Amino acid sequence: MSVKRSSIHGQWSSRWAFILAATGSAVGLGNIWRFPYLTGENGGGAFVLVYLVCVVMVGIPIMMAEILLGRRGRQSPIHTMETLAAEEGLSPHWKLLGWMGVVAGFIILSYYSVIAGWTLAYIFRIGAGVFVDADAGLSKKIFTDLISDPEKLLAWHTTFLIMSVIVVSRGVKNGLEQAVKFLMPTLFILLLIMVGYAMSTDKFVEGMSYLFVPNFELLAEKNFFSDIFLPALGQAFFSLSIGMGAIMIYGSYLSQKSSITFNCFTIAIADTSVAILAGIAIFPIVFTYGLEPAGGPGLIFITLPIAFGQMPFGTFFGCLFFILLLFAAWTSAISLLEPAVTWLVENRNMTRVKAAALAGAIAWLLGLVTVLSFNHWAFSFNFAGSVKENGFFDIFDILTSNIMLPIGGLLVAIFAAWLMSRKSTVEELGLGDGAAYQAWHFAVKYIAPFGVIIIFLNAIGLFRLLGLGE
Ligand code: PFF
Numbered sequence: 001m002s003v004k005r006s007s008i009h010g011q012w013s014s015r016w017a018f019i020l021a022a023t024g025s026a027v028g029l030g031n032i033w034r035f036p037y038l039t040g041e042n043g044g045g046a047f048v049l050v051y052l053v054c055v056v057m058v059g060i061p062i063m064m065a066e067i068l069l070g071r072r073g074r075q076s077p078i079h080t081m082e083t084l085a086a087e088e089g090l091s092p093h094w095k096l097l098g099w100m101g102v103v104a105g106f107i108i109l110s111y112y113s114v115i116a117g118w119t120l121a122y123i124f125r126i127g128a129g130v131f132v133d134a135d136a137g138l139s140k141k142i143f144t145d146l147i148s149d150p151e152k153l154l155a156w157h158t159t160f161l162i163m164s165v166i167v168v169s170r171g172v173k174n175g176l177e178q179a180v181k182f183l184m185p186t187l188f189i190l191l192l193i194m195v196g197y198a199m200s201t202d203k204f205v206e207g208m209s210y211l212f213v214p215n216f217e218l219l220a221e222k223n224f225f226s227d228i229f230l231p232a233l234g235q236a237f238f239s240l241s242i243g244m245g246a247i248m249i250y251g252s253y254l255s256q257k258s259s260i261t262f263n264c265f266t267i268a269i270a271d272t273s274v275a276i277l278a279g280i281a282i283f284p285i286v287f288t289y290g291l292e293p294a295g296g297p298g299l300i301f302i303t304l305p306i307a308f309g310q311m312p313f314g315t316f317f318g319c320l321f322f323i324l325l326l327f328a329a330w331t332s333a334i335s336l337l338e339p340a341v342t343w344l345v346e347n348r349n350m351t352r353v354k355a356a357a358l359a360g361a362i363a364w365l366l367g368l369v370t371v372l373s374f375n376h377w378a379f380s381f382n383f384a385g386s387v388k389e390n391g392f393f394d395i396f397d398i399l400t401s402n403i404m405l406p407i408g409g410l411l412v413a414i415f416a417a418w419l420m421s422r423k424s425t426v427e428e429l430g431l432g433d434g435a436a437y438q439a440w441h442f443a444v445k446y447i448a449p450f451g452v453i454i455i456f457l458n459a460i461g462l463f464r465l466l467g468l469g470e
Contacts, residue, residue: 005074007252009342010171015258017177021331022241022250022263023270024180027187028332029115030239031275032325033300036282038231039211040293041386043222046214048279050228054236055272058451061443062409063242064264065416068428070251071260076342077101077245080252081415088420097411101245102340104404106359108244109336110366111396113164116329117156118301119322121146126318131309136289139306143298147374157367160326164333165360168341169353180331184270187324191274194281194304194321197311207284210293211276225458227385233455234402239271241332243405243412245339260429261436296389337363370396402459410452417445 012018039047073080078098085094125131125142134142146152198204222228237243251260278300285303286293295302308318337359344355369377373393380389388394416425422441431437 005072007074009345010253011255012253013177015255015263018250018254018258019263019266020180020184021177021335022247022267023184024328024331025241025246025250025335026239026267026271026332027184027274028328029112029119029325030235030332031271032191032278032328033115033297035235035239035275036279037295037297037299038235039279040283040286040295040299042228042231042384043215043218044210044283044293045212046216046219047228047232048211048276049214050232051235052272054229054233054451055240055268057443058233058409058448059236059240059242060264060268061440061448062413063240063247063268064260064429064440065444066242066245066248066409066412067251067254067260067264068416068425069412070245070248071254071256072424072428073248074252076346077248077339078343079346080248084415084420088424090415090419094415097408097415098245098339098343100404101243101248101408102343104244104400104408105246105336105339106363106366107396107404108238108400109161109164109333109363111370111393112329112333112336113160113363113367114153114157114370114393115297116160116326116333117153118146119326119329120156120160121152122301122305123319123322123326126305126308126315126322129315131305131318132315134306134309136291136302136306139302139309140298142305143301147298150371150375153371153374154368157371158364160329160333161360161364161367163330164337165356167330167334168337168359169356171352183324183327183331187328188274188277190317190321190324191277191281193317194307195277197307198281198284201284201288203287204284206287207282208280210283210287211279222385225455226460229455230402230459231384233406233452234398237405237409238401239275240268241335243408244336244400245408246335248412249338249342250335261431261440294386297393369393406452406456410449413444413448413452417441417449 012021069084070080073083075083076098078095081098082092082095085092130142131139198207241247282300282303283293285307289303289306291303304321305318308314308321311317337356340359341352341355344350344358345352348355350358370393373390377391378389379391380387382388383394383398425441426433426437429437429440431440
């Protein structure tokens with residue numbers, strides 16, 4: 001029996017609308033802010049290589065599975081999992097997977113919004129010309145002044161969350177589709193301009209080899225699984241927006257005719273290219289100005305403005321860059337709210353506007369913890385071979401990206417490949433039952449789940465405790 005449900009929340013107007021919106025969700029602070037600083041903290045080339053492996057072997061197959069579940073269920077992730085579990089004769093507790101996603105979404109959005117707030121603040125700082133001819137010292141000072149002032153952070157965090165709530169309350173189709181259509185390509189072009197600038201610096205080659213050549217000496221000092229693999233895996237989930245129902249809910253608006261495989265590859269290629277371009281733009285500047293690659297979450301906010309301060313029309317390009325980064329963050333934040341909002345609409349009979357406002361208010365409150373993590377409540381701890389200096393912000397980030405999203409993805413893979421009938425997945429994926437389907441099925445059934453499990457077990461040191469492995 002083929003399932004022909006339709007979503008009460010609407011449907012994308014075309015395949016490209018879905019691809020653009022899902023790319024809007026995937027491309028965000030994760031690519032331009034988080035990827036470079038994690039690469040810097042984790043030693044460069046080895047991290048990048050492992051990241052790419054995680055995207056291809058784990059990320060893409062799980063993304064396909066998540067979209068497949070979303071399109072078949074056509075409701076909020078919580079109800080989708082409940083309905084699909086009932087259809088396959090499984091426990092209704094599968095809805096907990098949807099719940100975990102909603103909780104992860106709130107936690108991520110709460111700190112994501114604070115960082116997006118930095119982006120907002122930087123549009124005005126660069127626009128005011130404060131970075132013209134700035135050196136590394138001045139750039140660092142401007143950044144430190146911002147994050148050590150909780151009132152400023154709170155104001156920007158509030159502004160960004162209100163912006164996100166407004167778009168979500170209008171419905172994902174109205175507004176979002178239009179916005180992403182021209183913003184994403186413009187961001188891409190601007191990144192290419194930044195790469196052009198990076199190529200003109202003296203340390204371009206050094207930056208490139210840092211990014212692309214694994215440093216084996218450094219690898220020997222690190223625990224490969226906990227220090228490289230786990231953060232890379234977490235970054236793959238975070239960057240592709242998988243493991244928490246965001247891409248599942250976007251899949252629920254996808255027309256039955258559209259090819260999940262083609263869409264996923266397009267989204268993953270766009271997402272990965274933006275991250276790599278950001279790395280190429282940033283590391284030559286880091287080395288040219290003698291900055292520390294392991295500088296943590298402030299990395300792009302300290303490095304890029306120096307470049308804008310030096311290049312011709314830098315104030316213009318700098319403003320434009322941070323505006324586009326803001327939009328990229330905006331289109332991602334929307335997808336972080338969407339699972340909770342659809343659930344509230346379905347279950348609590350709320351209007352979209354009320355549901356969005358309530359969800360936004362919860363994320364806002366939680367965001368206060370992150371606001372204070374950079375100043376009054378700051379404390380440091382060691383994680384994955386690097387020192388994390390921003391207490392609760394780092395804990396939220398690690399808990400969601402490195403733990404909750406991979407567990408969510410693992411459960412999606414188990415559900416789609418081990419528990420759902422083959423007939424259902426063949427039907428939904430629309431690839432037939434040939435080699436392409438089998439390759440996907442093998443990846444979701446074996447590679448992705450065992451990959452996640454092996455990385456987890458290694459990261460918590462179980463294999464070492466048992467005397468196996470390193
Ligand atoms: N993928 C987004 C980024 O890279 O900035 C962040 C994100 C959005 C993570 C949606 C998770 C999610 F569900």
